[in-house]
Every structure is written in C-alpha cells, then in structure tokens.
Amino acid sequence: xxxxxxxxxxxxxxxxxxxxxxxxxxxxxxxxxxxxxxxxxxxxxxxxxxxxxxxxxxxxxxxxxxxxxxxxxxxxxxxxxxxxxxxxxxxxxxxxxxxxxxxxxxxxxxxxxxxxxxxxxxxxxxxxxxxxxxxxxxxxxxxxxxxxxxxxxxxxxxxxxxxxxxxxxxxxxxxxxxxxxxxxxxxxxxxxxxxxxxxxxxxxxxxxxxxxxxxxxxxxxxxxxxxxxxxxxxxxxxxxxxxxxxxxxxxxxxxxxxxxxxxxxxxxxxxxxxxxxxxxxxxxxxxxxxxxxxxxxxxxxxxxxxxxxxxxxxxxxxxxxxxxxxxxxxxxx
Ligand SMILES: NC(=O)c1ccc[n+]([C@@H]2O[C@H](COP(=O)([O-])OP(=O)(O)OC[C@H]3O[C@@H](n4cnc5c(N)ncnc54)[C@H](O)[C@@H]3O)[C@@H](O)[C@H]2O)c1
Numbered sequence: 540x541x542x543x544x545x546x547x548x549x550x551x552x553x554x555x556x557x558x559x560x561x562x563x564x565x566x567x568x569x570x571x572x573x574x575x576x577x578x579x580x581x582x583x584x585x586x587x588x589x590x591x592x593x594x595x596x597x598x599x600x601x602x603x604x605x606x607x608x609x610x611x612x613x614x615x616x617x618x619x620x621x622x623x624x625x626x627x628x629x630x631x632x633x634x635x636x637x638x639x640x641x642x643x644x645x646x647x648x649x650x651x652x653x654x655x656x657x658x659x660x661x662x663x664x665x666x667x668x669x670x671x672x673x674x675x676x677x678x679x680x681x682x683x684x685x686x687x688x689x690x691x692x693x694x695x696x697x698x699x700x701x702x703x704x705x706x707x708x709x710x711x712x713x714x715x716x717x718x719x720x721x722x723x724x725x726x727x728x729x730x731x732x733x734x735x736x737x738x739x740x741x742x743x744x745x746x747x748x749x750x751x752x753x754x755x756x757x758x759x760x761x762x763x764x765x766x767x768x769x770x771x772x773x774x775x776x777x778x779x780x781x782x783x784x785x786x787x788x789x790x791x792x793x794x795x796x797x798x799x800x801x802x803x804x805x806x807x808x809x810x811x812x813x814x815x816x817x818x819x820x821x822x823x824x825x826x827x828x829x830x831x832x833x834x835x836x837x838x839x840x841x842x843x844x845x846x847x848x849x850x851x852x853x854x855x856x857x858x859x860x861x862x863x864x865x866x867x868x869x870x871x872x
Pocket of ligand 1: 552553554555556557558559576577578579580581582583595596597598618619620621622623638642661662663664713714715716717718730
C-alpha cells in the first residue's frame with residue numbers, strides 16, 4: 540500500500556473507461572472506495588469492479604450537481620471523462636468542446652457548490668506546442684495542434700482560474716501514451732473505435748483485422764518511424780495515488796508530466812509484439828499524418844520531485860505482455 544485511503548471515498552469521473560477503471564482498482568488496493576460517475580458513452584459497466592457507479596452525463600448540469608450531492612462527503616475527485624478520439628475532434632469540434640469543456644465546467648461548478656476542493660485532472664501531452672526539443676518539460680509552451688489538445692488546454696486553464704479564485708487544490712497530470720493492461724487481465728483497453736497503436740497491432744497480429752498502417756516511415760529516427768513515450772496504465776493509476784498523498788501533504792497546485800522519459804518507435808513496438816505473441820504483425824507503410832511529431836517523450840523529473848512518482852511497470856515487454864493477456868482473453872484466442 541502506497542497511501543492509506545481507508546475510509547475515504549474518491550469520485551472517479553470516467554471510471555468506466557480504460558484508465559479510469561485502473562485508477563479505481565488502485566484506489567481500492569489502497570483501501571479507498573472509488574465511486575464511478577460515467578455516461579458509459581465509451582466506457583463499460585463491466586469495467587466497474589471496485590465500487591458503485593452512477594450513470595450521469597457531465598453535459599447535464601443539474602444531473603451532475605445532483606449526483607455529486609449524493610456523494611458530497613467524498614475526499615477527492617478524479618476527472619478522466621472526455622471525448623478522446625483526435626480525428627473525430629477535427630470533424631466535430633462543437634461536440635468536443637461541449638463534452639470536454641462544458642462537461643468540465645459543470646463538474647467544477649458542482650465541486651464548488653459542495654466545497655469539494657481536491658481534484659486530479661487527466662490532461663495530455665497533446666497540449667504542448669510543436670518542438671524538436673526532447674524530453675518535454677512542463678514549462679514547454681502549450682500550443683496544441685488538435686481540437687482535442689485545445690479542449691484539454693482550455694480545461695487546464697479553467698482549473699487554474701478556480702484555484703486562484705476559489706481555492707481549489709488540484710493536480711493536472713499530463714499523460715503520455717497510456718498502454719498495457721492490469722496484470723489480472725480483467726480490465727484493459729476497450730475503445731470503440733480503437734485508434735491506439737498497440738491494440739490495433741495486436742488485432743492485426745491475431746487476424747481480427749487486415750494489415751495495419753504505419754503512418755510515416757521516413758522520419759529522422761533510427762528506423763524511420765515515430766517515437767513516443769508509452770507508459771503502463773498501472774503506472775498512470777499509481778500516479779493518482781501519489782497525487783492524493785501529495786495533496787494530503789499540502790500540495791495545492793501542480794501540472795505534471797506522467798511518462799517514462801523513454802521513447803519507443805512504432806517498429807520497435809511491432810517487433811516486441813512479434814516476440815511476445817509469436818505472431819507476425821502485417822502492416823503497410825502509409826504517408827505521415829498531419830500534426831504527428833517525430834519524437835515525443837516526457838521529462839519525468841517533476842513527477843518524481845513533486846509526487847514521488849516513477850514508472851515501475853512500463854518496460855515495453857510488460858506493456859505488450861499485459862495488453863496481450865487482456866486482449867487474447869477478450870477475443871477468445
Ligand atoms: N489513453 C491515453 O493514451 C490518454 C493519453 C493522454 C490523456 N488521456 C486522457 O485520459 C482520460 C481517460 O482516457 P481513456 O483512454 O481512459 O478514455 P476512455 O474513453 O476509455 O474513458 C473516458 C470515460 O469517460 C466517459 N465519459 C466521456 N464523456 C462523458 C460525459 N460527458 N459524462 C460522463 N462520462 C463521460 C466515457 O464513457 C469513458 O468511460 C481522458 O481524459 C483522456 O483525454 C488518455
């Protein structure tokens with residue numbers, strides 16, 4: 540146990556989703572009671588295993604306040620609920636701003652009305668502006684390319700304003716690429732549509748979809764493909780426990796990268812999948828996509844200094860092995 544949450548209720552908004560379900564497990568493992576709030580638009584009731592849930596849509600202001608009121612004695616709130624598919628955001632910015640920004644405003648207003656003052660918010664490395672300077676520090680300029688990143692930056696700024704004006708204590712965690720699955724194989728990544736590399740590559744390796752695409756094979760990297768910072772979802776969940784602990788010790792405001800500090804290329808991922816599963820990953824080389832940087836990986840030092848957090852489960856082998864355990868069960872392989 541890293542931090543004793545015994546007797547404490549934590550509201551996990553988006554707890555039916557990929558990362559949220561792992562956060563709920565970590566809270567329960569540390570003695571707390573996670574209460575999931577979710578509209579189950581992309582999340583799953585079967586992923587809520589460690590506490591009760593409330594079906595609520597953050598876009599509905601009155602329902603959001605009503606649901607928070609039922610749990611007004613909660614110790615803290617984790618806000619993970621979001622539209623996340625970058626491509627959909629480009630086609631439907633109105634839907635993205637409504638779900639992410641208005642949803643977050645309704646959440647913050649409910650918290651303010653009930654004097655719930657501790658928040659951990661799920662932000663993203665997609666809020667940073669374009670750069671070739673790696674690793675990425677939290678002080679790097681935020682100038683997001685995508686609508687998704689813009690909505691997340693808007694929420695970060697709203698939270699900062701609530702801190703300044705109303706005394707909200709918060710930690711904004713800027714996750715890099717979430718990956719892997721709980722070691723039990725009972726929860727994992729279940730997005731629909733799935734746009735993340737590892738589950739797509741595992742599905743291609745399993746013959747459940749055709750050849751996958753690798754976007755860009757002419758980047759200035761050792762194998763020509765993009766480099767990203769993959770962090771195990773169990774580590775991300777653990778970062779929240781470190782966050783609760785830091786708030787309890789008096790931290791009232793922080794923006795922190797949650798990554799490993801190591802970059803891994805797309806082809807390195809495919810090679811590790813072949814090693815772990817013994818299956819070939821069929822792929823076609825496709826043109827680069829707009830907005831994809833060559834390299835993107837975190838400077839993880841602030842997370843260590845402020846939260847005492849370091850990734851422990853994020854070797855590429857463990858990421859692929861746990862993801863494969865989950866998906867091979869899910870797909871009845
Ligand atoms: N997956 C990643 O690699 C990654 C990287 C950086 C940041 N993030 C952030 O982490 C968070 C969780 O991501 P995820 O991959 O678990 O996504 P997910 O889609 O699996 O989970 C999001 C959850 O929020 C719920 N939700 C969405 N809109 C809602 C609304 N209006 N009201 C109530 N519930 C709503 C969904 O039903 C779902 O259960 C998101 O905020 C995302 O932006 C994810």
